[in-house]
Amino acid sequence: MKKNSVVFLALMVIAGCSSKSTVTPDEAPISQPSLRSSSSIPPSSPSGYGFDQWQTGPLGDVFYDYDSATLSIDAQDQLKQNGGWMDGNASKSALIEGHCDQRGTSEYNLALGDRRAASAKEYLVRLGVSSSRLETVSFGEERPFAQGQSEEAWAKNRRAHFVVK
Amino acid sequence: MIQFFRSAVPGLVTLLFCLVFFPLHLVAAEEGEYIAIRKEGSGNIALVLDKLDAKGRKETSYAQSLDAIMNGGLDFTRLFSLISPPLNVKDSSDRKNIVINFPALTSVGAEVYVGGAVTMKSDEIILEMKVYEAAGSKLLMNKIYRGNEATLRTMGHAFCADLVELLTGKKSVFGSKIVFISNKTGFKEIYECEFDGYGPKQLTNSRSISMNPVLSPDGKHLAYIDFTSGRPTLYIKSLIGGRIASVGKSSVSIDPGWRSNSEVGATLSFDGNQEIYLVNIDGTLSRRVTNSKSIDISPTFSPDGSKMAFVSSRNGLPQLFIQDLASGEVKRLTFSGRYNTQPSWSPAGDKIVYTTWEKGGEINIFTIGSDGSGLVQLTRNCGENKSPSWSPDGEMIVFTSNRQGKEKLYVMSSKGGNERVLLQGDGEQTQPSWSLFR
Numbered sequence A: 001m002k003k004n005s006v007v008f009l010a011l012m013v014i015a016g017c018s019s020k021s022t023v024t025p026d027e028a029p030i031s032q033p034s035l036r037s038s039s040s041i042p043p044s045s046p047s048g049y050g051f052d053q054w055q056t057g058p059l060g061d062v063f064y065d066y067d068s069a070t071l072s073i074d075a076q077d078q079l080k081q082n083g084g085w086m087d088g089n090a091s092k093s094a095l096i097e098g099h100c101d102q103r104g105t106s107e108y109n110l111a112l113g114d115r116r117a118a119s120a121k122e123y124l125v126r127l128g129v130s131s132s133r134l135e136t137v138s139f140g141e142e143r144p145f146a147q148g149q150s151e152e153a154w155a156k157n158r159r160a161h162f163v164v165k
Numbered sequence B: 001m002i003q004f005f006r007s008a009v010p011g012l013v014t015l016l017f018c019l020v021f022f023p024l025h026l027v028a029a030e031e032g033e034y035i036a037i038r039k040e041g042s043g044n045i046a047l048v049l050d051k052l053d054a055k056g057r058k059e060t061s062y063a064q065s066l067d068a069i070m071n072g073g074l075d076f077t078r079l080f081s082l083i084s085p086p087l088n089v090k091d092s093s094d095r096k097n098i099v100i101n102f103p104a105l106t107s108v109g110a111e112v113y114v115g116g117a118v119t120m121k122s123d124e125i126i127l128e129m130k131v132y133e134a135a136g137s138k139l140l141m142n143k144i145y146r147g148n149e150a151t152l153r154t155m156g157h158a159f160c161a162d163l164v165e166l167l168t169g170k171k172s173v174f175g176s177k178i179v180f181i182s183n184k185t186g187f188k189e190i191y192e193c194e195f196d197g198y199g200p201k202q203l204t205n206s207r208s209i210s211m212n213p214v215l216s217p218d219g220k221h222l223a224y225i226d227f228t229s230g231r232p233t234l235y236i237k238s239l240i241g242g243r244i245a246s247v248g249k250s251s252v253s254i255d256p257g258w259r260s261n262s263e264v265g266a267t268l269s270f271d272g273n274q275e276i277y278l279v280n281i282d283g284t285l286s287r288r289v290t291n292s293k294s295i296d297i298s299p300t301f302s303p304d305g306s307k308m309a310f311v312s313s314r315n316g317l318p319q320l321f322i323q324d325l326a327s328g329e330v331k332r333l334t335f336s337g338r339y340n341t342q343p344s345w346s347p348a349g350d351k352i353v354y355t356t357w358e359k360g361g362e363i364n365i366f367t368i369g370s371d372g373s374g375l376v377q378l379t380r381n382c383g384e385n386k387s388p389s390w391s392p393d394g395e396m397i398v399f400t401s402n403r404q405g406k407e408k409l410y411v412m413s414s415k416g417g418n419e420r421v422l423l424q425g426d427g428e429q430t431q432p433s434w435s436l437f438r
Helices: A002-014 A073-088 A106-127 A151-157 B008-021 B057-077 B102-107 B149-168
Strands: A094-099 A134-140 A159-164 B027-031 B034-038 B045-049 B080-083 B112-121 B124-133 B138-147 B177-182 B189-194 B210-215 B221-226 B233-238 B244-246 B253-258 B263-268 B275-280 B285-288 B296-301 B307-312 B319-324 B330-332 B340-345 B351-357 B363-369 B385-390 B396-401 B408-413 B420-423 B429-434
Touching: A073 A106, A094 A106, A106 A134, A106 A159, A106 B210, A106 B253, A106 B296, A106 B340, B045 B057, B057 B080, B057 B112, B057 B149, B112 B149, B124 B149, B138 B149, B177 B210, B189 B210, B210 B253, B210 B429, B221 B253, B233 B253, B233 B263, B263 B296, B275 B296, B296 B340, B307 B340, B319 B340, B340 B385, B351 B385, B363 B385, B396 B429, B408 B429
Parallel strands: A094 A134, B045 B080, B045 B112, B253 B296, B385 B429
Antiparallel strands: A094 A159, B027 B034, B112 B124, B124 B138, B177 B189, B177 B429, B210 B221, B221 B233, B233 B244, B253 B263, B263 B275, B275 B285, B296 B307, B307 B319, B319 B330, B340 B351, B351 B363, B385 B396, B396 B408, B408 B420
């Protein structure tokens, strides 16, 4: 029983449902993901929020604030889109890579990237995607997408990157 | 100005005398089996390291190499003021009996005089070293070191180690190693070099990403993170047998730190959260240490293994905490700075060195007492300074800095100051970790 409640609490935190537990308290409130409402999810297209030169596959990437693994409204919308695609392509699985910008220290960023990948996965699982189809990994700050020391580059590197398997 | 005492009471009296009248001079006292020269004030030990005597072409060549090795080694420690030998230091008018001119040595301020000779017996090189206390003309040490052309550095540093131990009563850095990451091949691989940056050698060739190498206290195992499997995995490699164990649990592994010769602390996230576990050297789990819903990483242990300092975001931003392993009690250690990571517990057990990511973008190195007292900032105004690791004698800290552009390895005094480049190589060098005593 205790173990179950711990897992449930962890889900609450990862999905950002409890504002007390979020890393950044000034985060926008996060809506509950709707389970199994794939008919209302627009088909994903390789344009928009989650798509750029580093993401041209069917699943869009999601982006994070500084030192945060919390899902923004845009991130949640993208994940709903990704969930719809996963729903319609039941034979496919996905690897979710957590990435960070190169500021801070590399060990902490490896942990932060792990939490970013995990938050994206948990949201998809709550949408109904089987967790066995979603693998996560963290690259921390080791594989940045955009080069350079600007907020624009940093923002591009704080992401969960989706790779269809 | 060195005084040697046979008993404590006159020693104390003379010590007080010296403190009153010569507060900046060295005071030595015989303690147990070694002769301790204690620094009063900031002065180093004033030492004359004379050129080695040698007859014959080969002997002279080896003597010159040993001169350079010993000079470089003693200079690296920053424990000495190396004084050039006065011209008339040795009176060799009597061919059988070279006489050392101690008044000439004391007149140039030398406290200790070191001389020696190189001879050969077939292919064996014999280095005989003598250490004198200059003021009292007293022979403190006379020792013979044997080796061959390939072991000159080891021979010279064996003497340096003996000299430091003789004069300070403490073990030294000689013989210790530093492991680190370099990307000079285009991949982040693990390398090792000697304590002074000499002889860098590539240890891995995984053509992937390797991170956070750290040697076990006995130097027999290397723990590190590597992405060869596609995910960051903890590996524990035997440096003797070459056997490599990895943690079987599928997860992300982060930043190992040795608790003993048989146990490594590391973060594993297989249960969905980044928690610190103790792992045996065969890769099996010993036990879980942390239990929080936040990030817990970078374990570093007190020398007796009873306590663990680590980074946790349990209060929001990353801060250092200390956990008692027996009771599980956790105390927050750092209260200044918004982003404190990369702790390393000192070999003496009294301090923890770590980094703070400052508001202006700098990352600086600090030490703090393991009881939370005595915060000291060691670096400032020079970019990002990261991954501090103590020398085995606790006198120095190796770290990385991007102060000249690319990240390179540096060393400094563990009290701050004497910052200098350890190693110049291609690419960037990061995440250094200094071995403990063997």
